[in-house]
Structures are given as C-alpha cells and as structure tokens.
Amino acid sequence: EVQLVESGGGLVQPGGSLRLSCVASGFTFSSSSMNWVRQAPGKGPEWVSGITSGNAAVYADSVKDRFTVSRDNSKNTLFLQMNSLRAEDTAMYHCAKDRLLEVWGQGTMVTVSS
Amino acid sequence: DIAVTQTPLSLSVTPGQPASISCKSSQSLLHSDGKTYLYWYLQKAGQPPQLLIYEVSNRFSGVPDRFSGSGSGTDFTLKISRVEAEDVGLYYCMQSTQPPKAFGQGTSLEIK
Secondary structure (H helix, E strand, O other): OOEEEEEOOEEEOOOOOEEEEEEEEOOOHHHOOEEEEEEOOOOOEEEEEEEOOOOOEEEOOOOOOOEEEEEEHHHOEEEEEEOOOOHHHOEEEEEEEOOOOOOEOOOEEEEEOO | OOOEEEEOOEEEEOOOOOEEEEEEEOOOOEOOOOOEOEEEEEEOOOOOOEEEEEOOOEEOOOOOOOEEEEEEOOEEEEEEOOOOHHHOEEEEEEEOOOOOOEEOOOEEEEEO
C-alpha cells in the first residue's frame, strides 16, 4: 500500500524556521517526483513546491527564496525547509506523489503566530 | 501563471440525479507533448483531496464509473451520472501543464 506520513509541523513565531519531513512507503520513491501542497484553514489547496526524481526543484512564487525542498532517497524521505515564516504560511502541509498528486499524506499542521 | 476557475461554487443534488462541474483555464492546457494535464479531486470532510480523474478523462484506480471527465483546450467538465450520498464534499480541478500547478476555487456538493 502506498503511504505518505508527514511530520515536523508545530507553532513557530513569525520569522522562524521549521523543517517538515515526509516518509514514503509502498512504491519506488527514488523514481517518483514529489510535491508539497498546503491548505490554509477553510481554504482550497495551494501547491507549494515539487522535486523531480532527478532533484530538479520548483517553487510557488509565494515561497520562493524562503522554502527549500530536498529528498533523501536512501531514507525514502522528502523534506521542506521553511525559513522566514509568515502568518500567511499557516496551513496543513501535505506531501503528494507524482505529477498527478495521486496519493496524499494526512498532513502536518504549521501555525505561524506570536 | 495559468489560472483555473470553477463553476458553480456549490451544488445541491438529489440522490440519483446527475451533477456537472465546469473548470475553465486562462490558457490552453494542451502541453507540447500532446497531453492535457487537467485533474479532478474530491476532498471529503477531514481528509486530504483524493484523485478522481487524470489527464481530462481517465478515471483513477478504484473511482466509480459514474464519474467522468471531458473537455479540451481551456474548457473542462466533471460529470457525476447519478449522485450518491458518499459523493458529498469539495471538488477541485487542477492544472499541471505549466508550473506552478494551480487549483480551482472548489465546488461544494451537498445532497438534498
């Protein structure tokens, strides 16, 4: 069974940093592109970042130069390093598999507040 | 960036009746590789979105055949032939032809 499990969320002050992780199982992680998608409370999904199997990364304008996506294929793990966090980054952060976003994790909540 | 607009924003449907949701993009979603990367998702309460339809008209694994997708270029439609109680939730279209991926605003489906 394909499974994605996120962790690393929490409460952080504006300007702070967090590192999210997503552990994958049930498929060949190294061959798959992966994405981070966030959903603010009561809002629709917003794509944040993606990384190909070849490590090419793409970002939404709203997070460019603040967030960095990376992967460790030896640990089947996707990461999102989030710096200079703002109140508007408050959301549930999901990882999702492939261009289709065919499987999503349950998410990890990030709250940016003083 | 390509914007995606859904209509209507809400639907109330009697069980057994059909439903239709429209999704329009600000630019053609036909990729240079010949494919059209338009997807449909359903988000049930308390759950992340789940993939229903990929590349306009292909049902994802396990999706009932009462769901169908159609369209081309900039105009797309998701149809449910006979709505069931379990179809309640938020429906989103998403384009992945050109980064950044973009979601529509969502359509809330409720049962009468």
